[in-house]
Amino acid sequence: MRPYQHAMSSAxxxxxxxxxxxxxxxxxxxxxxxxxxxxxxxxxxxxLGSAVAERAFPQRSDIxxxxxxxxxxxxxxxxxxxxxLDRVDKNLLPRPSLRRLSAGEDHIAKLVSRKLxxxxxxxxxxxxxxxxxxxxxxxxxxxxxxPVFMNAAxxxxxxxxxxxxxxxxxxxxxxxxxxxxxxxxxxxGRIPDLSEVVGAVIEEPTKSMNGDxxx
Numbered sequence: 387m388r389p390y391q392h393a394m395s396s397a398x399x400x401x402x403x404x405x406x407x408x409x410x411x412x413x414x415x416x417x418x419x420x421x422x423x424x425x426x427x428x429x430x431x432x433x434l435g436s437a438v439a440e441r442a443f444p445q446r447s448d449i450x451x452x453x454x455x456x457x458x459x460x461x462x463x464x465x466x467x468x469x470x471l472d473r474v475d476k477n478l479l480p481r482p483s484l485r486r487l488s489a490g491e492d493h494i495a496k497l498v499s500r501k502l503x504x505x506x507x508x509x510x511x512x513x514x515x516x517x518x519x520x521x522x523x524x525x526x527x528x529x530x531x532x533p534v535f536m537n538a539a540x541x542x543x544x545x546x547x548x549x550x551x552x553x554x555x556x557x558x559x560x561x562x563x564x565x566x567x568x569x570x571x572x573x574x575g576r577i578p579d580l581s582e583v584v585g586a587v588i589e590e591p592t593k594s595m596n597g598d599x600x601x
Contacts, residue, residue: 424584
């Protein structure tokens with residue numbers, strides 16, 4: 387379905403569908419980075435996708451409903467991030483530096499912060515927490531759960547959630563997109579292309595023809 391079709395479906399009245407459109411456009415925004423259905427791996431999950439959308443649209447109180455409906459309309463069920471990760475060949479996912487990964491999220495934030503004014507440290511922590519968010523929704527190794535956001539599309543999502551560069555003071559400007567790039571590069575030694583991530587998807591977590599979910 388196209389975003390406007392999702393919006394017309396989720397709106398409480400045909401007159402208000404444009405209010406829902408930005409949310410559905412956001413959920414499908416990864417299509418601009420990946421021109422086939424596998425782009426859904428990034429945001430089409432009822433749990434993680436909802437958590438990200440809530441951050442992107444904090445003024446909306448019904449985000450969970452909108453995301454769950456969008457996911458169900460595309461996949462036939464309210465699939466979770468864990469459902470997706472179960473259908474990924476983890477051997478094909480980009481691999482981070484296990485040494486840096488084992489040092490912890492705070493260590494990564496400190497490494498990135500060395501290149502920035504001291505006032506920017508809190509912003510680095512916030513972006514780092516966002517990029518690590520997928521790991522809180524699955525019982526999986528960090529190295530397998532993080533690539534979904536830590537790729538070339540990750541800075542785009544960060545910019546949408548955190549906004550454009552902003553001034554913390556007269557001398558300090560924070561660029562959230564750059565921070566995302568720096569975090570990803572620090573962990574992976576490069577910024578993986580999205581094609582590497584979606585290329586690991588074996589199948590979508592959809593319903594089979596008889597209505598049962600795939601094993």
